[in-house]
Amino acid sequence: xxxxxxxxxxxxxxxxxxxxxxxxxxxxxxxxxxxxxxxxxxxxxxxxxxxxxxxxxxxxxxxxxxxxxxxxxxxxxxxxxxxxxxxxxxxxxxxxxxxxxxxxxxxxxxxxxxxxxxxxxxxxxxxxxxxxxxxxxxxxxxxxxxxxxxxxxxxxxxxxxxxxxxxxxxxxxxxxxxxxxxxxxxxxxxxxxxxxxxxxxxxxxxxxxxxxxxxxxxxxxxxxxxxxxxxxxxxxxxxxxxxxxxxxxxxxxxxxxxxxxxxxxxxxxxxxxxxxxxxxxxxxxxxxxxxxxxxxxxxxxxxxxxxxxxxxxxx
Numbered sequence: 001x002x003x004x005x006x007x008x009x010x011x012x013x014x015x016x017x018x019x020x021x022x023x024x025x026x027x028x029x030x031x032x033x034x035x036x037x038x039x040x041x042x043x044x045x046x047x048x049x050x051x052x053x054x055x056x057x058x059x060x061x062x063x064x065x066x067x068x069x070x071x072x073x074x075x076x077x078x079x080x081x082x083x084x085x086x087x088x089x090x091x092x093x094x095x096x097x098x099x100x101x102x103x104x105x106x107x108x109x110x111x112x113x114x115x116x117x118x119x120x121x122x123x124x125x126x127x128x129x130x131x132x133x134x135x136x137x138x139x140x141x142x143x144x145x146x147x148x149x150x151x152x153x154x155x156x157x158x159x160x161x162x163x164x165x166x167x168x169x170x171x172x173x174x175x176x177x178x179x180x181x182x183x184x185x186x187x188x189x190x191x192x193x194x195x196x197x198x199x200x201x202x203x204x205x206x207x208x209x210x211x212x213x214x215x216x217x218x219x220x221x222x223x224x225x226x227x228x229x230x231x232x233x234x235x236x237x238x239x240x241x242x243x244x245x246x247x248x249x250x251x252x253x254x255x256x257x258x259x260x261x262x263x264x265x266x267x268x269x270x271x272x273x274x275x276x277x278x279x280x281x282x283x284x285x286x287x288x289x290x291x292x293x294x295x296x297x298x299x300x301x302x303x304x305x306x307x308x309x310x311x312x313x314x315x
Contacts, residue, residue: 009169012098012185014091015176016082017270021089028086034282035083038075041285042068044299051305052298059137060126060240061295063119064288066146070115071281074108077101078179078277085178095169098180099161105181106160106204109255109276111153113211116248118145120218123241128225159203163196177273183258205260212252219245243287250280 018024049055049065056062078101085091093101126133160182167189175184182200186193222241254272289295 009095009171009173009188011092011094011173012180012188013174014085014093014178014180015174016085016091016178017274024086028083031079031086031278032083034278035075035079038079038278038282039072041282042072045285045289045295046072048295048298048302051302055294055298058294059122059142060119062142063115063122063146066149067112067115067119067284067288070108070112071284074105074112074277075281077104077108082178091178093180098185099164101180102164102182102185103157103161105157105179105277107153107157109153110156110207111149112251113208113255114149114152115146116244116251117211117214118149119244120215120222120248123244124218124222127222127241156203156207160200163199163203167191167193167196177270179273179277181258181273183269201260205256208252208255208259212248212256215248215252219248240292243292246287247280247284250275250283254280 016024017027045068046065049061049068056065081093081101122137125136129136164182164185167186168191169188170190172188175188177184182204186196186200189196219241223238226238226241254276257272258269258276289299
């Protein structure tokens, strides 16, 4: 089988979200606002969790801080390039740049899926076994779980890049999307990609589906426990679970739709790609903070500290 060194294609042409110059300028302004919201929202969560000792010592908020870091980095993989391309007529990306996008997209995406599964386990222990929660979810275990999430993302992303590197590219080089991803790239290979697409489904597709089913099963147990047992703070637990389920749906449904059906593509794929890389990282800060009293209190403390510091500097 030919390798990358035998490929004639040195760059790919990205068709983007639109070919209309006027619409591209409009989309540039809209997505620029989205990008700013992603950066500010996720940075605010990271800073708030790091600045508040109570939140930092809580496993749920410790994981939430890492989730915000992943969302922040994930948006930086595709959005700066997309914003720049909105201002250009010809949108291209080098072969190495395409591989880099695939690597970091799947590294961060898989890490986020594993982390959401860990967060579901954290909620399961907190609600179904509250007396032993702090003993089970100790600092060492939290650190090990986060390390496992990042390590799993690395392993997954390496397999995706290896799949692409084994393919010869010698003809068409147009990608019908605004970033590089495995489903679109492998369709441009100068060979029968049946086996490669099956491998992609068995890797990315099944990973998304299995994590999603595990999450749904865990939340069914959690909600059943909340329904059958009366406990103080039940509404707070329900609110937290509802937030988690919303995030899970926004992330996993697009991924399952994109990666679990090989051999075909639809125009709606771009919509799901926008949801996965733009909308979800932007909504996560709102979903996790809008109805979260602890985050509101911590943000108020952070604001008071900032005001006091500014007054001290001016004084």
